[in-house]
Amino acid sequence: MTEPLVRALAAGLMLLAYAAMCLAIWRRERRRRAADARAASALAGDGQQPPVLVLFASQTGQAEAIAWQTGRALHAQGTPARVMSLNDLDAPTLHAAQQALFVASTYGEGDAPDGASLFTETLMGTAPALPALRYALLALGDRQYAHFCGFARALDDWLQSCGAVPLAPRIEVDNGDPAALAEWHAQWGGGALEATEDEAFAPWQLVSRTLLNAGSEGGPVFHLGLRPPAGVAMQWQSGDLAQVALADDPGRPRDYSIASLAADGELQLLVRQECHPDGTLGKASGLLTSTLALGDSVALRVRAHRNFRLDDNAGRPLILIGNGTGLAGLRSHLRARARAGQHDNWLLFGERQAAHDQLYRDELDAWKSEGVLQRLDRVFSRDQAERLYVQHRLLQASDAVQAWLARGAAVYVCGSLQGMAGGVDAALRQIAGDATVRELTASGRYRRDVY
Ligand SMILES: Cc1cc2nc3c(=O)[nH]c(=O)nc-3n(C[C@H](O)[C@H](O)[C@H](O)COP(=O)(O)OP(=O)(O)OC[C@H]3O[C@@H](n4cnc5c(N)ncnc54)[C@H](O)[C@@H]3O)c2cc1C
Numbered sequence: 001m002t003e004p005l006v007r008a009l010a011a012g013l014m015l016l017a018y019a020a021m022c023l024a025i026w027r028r029e030r031r032r033r034a035a036d037a038r039a040a041s042a043l044a045g046d047g048q049q050p051p052v053l054v055l056f057a058s059q060t061g062q063a064e065a066i067a068w069q070t071g072r073a074l075h076a077q078g079t080p081a082r083v084m085s086l087n088d089l090d091a092p093t094l095h096a097a098q099q100a101l102f103v104a105s106t107y108g109e110g111d112a113p114d115g116a117s118l119f120t121e122t123l124m125g126t127a128p129a130l131p132a133l134r135y136a137l138l139a140l141g142d143r144q145y146a147h148f149c150g151f152a153r154a155l156d157d158w159l160q161s162c163g164a165v166p167l168a169p170r171i172e173v174d175n176g177d178p179a180a181l182a183e184w185h186a187q188w189g190g191g192a193l194e195a196t197e198d199e200a201f202a203p204w205q206l207v208s209r210t211l212l213n214a215g216s217e218g219g220p221v222f223h224l225g226l227r228p229p230a231g232v233a234m235q236w237q238s239g240d241l242a243q244v245a246l247a248d249d250p251g252r253p254r255d256y257s258i259a260s261l262a263a264d265g266e267l268q269l270l271v272r273q274e275c276h277p278d279g280t281l282g283k284a285s286g287l288l289t290s291t292l293a294l295g296d297s298v299a300l301r302v303r304a305h306r307n308f309r310l311d312d313n314a315g316r317p318l319i320l321i322g323n324g325t326g327l328a329g330l331r332s333h334l335r336a337r338a339r340a341g342q343h344d345n346w347l348l349f350g351e352r353q354a355a356h357d358q359l360y361r362d363e364l365d366a367w368k369s370e371g372v373l374q375r376l377d378r379v380f381s382r383d384q385a386e387r388l389y390v391q392h393r394l395l396q397a398s399d400a401v402q403a404w405l406a407r408g409a410a411v412y413v414c415g416s417l418q419g420m421a422g423g424v425d426a427a428l429r430q431i432a433g434d435a436t437v438r439e440l441t442a443s444g445r446y447r448r449d450v451y
């Protein structure tokens with residue numbers, strides 16, 4: 001066989017293997033959704049007895065998982081339950097409800113997570129009379145933040161101002177505190193705590209580590225490659241998270257956005273080394289970027305991040321917006337798109353200086369020249385007198401943003417919650433209007449992995 005023929009055959013085989021993998025993922029996802037739908041209708045019972053609403057407000061899925069556990073436990077006790085995101089709750093359903101259990105996390109500065117952004121903008125901005133509603137509330141939070149359980153507390157105040165009556169005092173959970181969670185499960189789960197669906201932590205081996213921003217004014221950023229131990233499958237979707245456990249801080253694992261595909265044969269992360277004012281390194285980022293030697297292992301597990309997956313947006317144009325290490329989550333999506341031959345992608349990436357902070361420069365340049373990226377905007381905040389960020393570039397490109405949205409584009413935002421995510425949200429609202437942003441959120445076309 002001639003060399004071009006061999007190459008063509010090999011390329012064909014790779015494409016076939018990739019198509020088979022996509023099909024397997026799609027089938028698994030379809031099975032999961034069908035199972036969710038079956039579970040939801042099974043939990044809701046036969047319609048004789050009104051179901052208890054189990055409503056969750058979640059960003060990365062913890063509140064959602066607890067809500068489903070609670071729904072299943074109620075069902076097991078013979079109580080029909082209807083589990084749903086607060087963003088999917090409408091006024092008639094809330095008015096008709098007699099009992100509701102809320103599980104709500106908090107983000108930003110006491111703000112609602114994205115899974116309740118529509119609810120806060122719409123229903124929570126009104127004052128319905130809900131005297132028939134009996135409710136309980138599980139608040140997820142972390143005392144390291146200034147506004148501990150801020151959103152859940154505001155939700156509790158709002159429910160009481162509407163005349164709803166608490167069945168029990170609000171339970172506040174500091175950083176997954178098992179005692180507080182057990183109290184909730186004792187009240188609503190028949191005392192039985194179901195095992196979590198999370199994978200166990202396993203020792204993943206660090207196989208490569210490269211500094212990507214030598215000379216940067218910001219903290220050093222490293223590209224890491226990790227491999228699982230024998231028996232642990234490399235299984236995740238673009239948009240998912242890796243969680244790292246620490247021996248000396250066991251209750252507080254750290255999340256990192258996965259920057260690669262399982263098909264890459266390696267779990268890759270983009271980690272910024274944190275340095276505290278006293279000169280010590282951040283616990284997890286210091287471990288990953290400095291303490292660990294190549295060949296050493298770290299306790300890691302993959303965590304599904306359903307809110308940030310491609311899902312139904314796989315066939316749409318994508319506007320990907322991020323800064324700093326936020327490029328990790330966008331890169332996994334772009335790698336998936338490149339493999340799928342889906343080239344309708346626009347990346348807006350912000351960092352400090354072109355001279356030092358061009359993360360994944362060659363890969364992005366290659367994607368631009370190969371057409372995987374239709375448009376690439378790299379915005380460097382400190383290369384000119386005035387500070388320029390991705391949100392400013394969005395506003396400058398307002399016409400193009402509108403044209404992409406009109407073509408059905410979905411928007412993925414990854415990176416800093418402070419500064420970037422809020423600025424991008426404001427810019428989108430200025431460009432497209434609040435109603436369109438609400439519609440994008442409701443239809444899953446606006447997704448964020450921000451921290
Ligand atoms: C969904 C999600 C995705 C993420 N993705 C990424 C990613 O892709 N890449 C990435 O780099 N990061 C990512 N992060 C952030 C990451 O999880 C960690 O928060 C980050 O690496 C810092 O953790 P650490 O253990 O190194 O720092 P820690 O030791 O936990 O320190 C963190 C903070 O605690 C305080 N602190 C702790 N000790 C001291 C001290 N001695 N003196 C003063 N202050 C102190 C400071 O406020 C400090 O900034 C993500 C976070 C989330 C929630």
Ligand SMILES: Cc1cc2nc3c(=O)[nH]c(=O)nc-3n(C[C@H](O)[C@H](O)[C@H](O)COP(=O)(O)O)c2cc1C
Pocket residue numbers: 057058059060061062063064105106107108109110111113140141142143145146147148149150176417450451
């Ligand atoms: C970026 C970030 C900001 C957070 N802000 C707050 C906060 O202001 N107040 C609080 O009590 N908890 C805060 N938390 C903690 C979360 O509410 C908590 O981890 C919760 O369990 C997450 O649940 P979820 O995955 O369902 O969103 C924050 C967590 C992150 C990662």
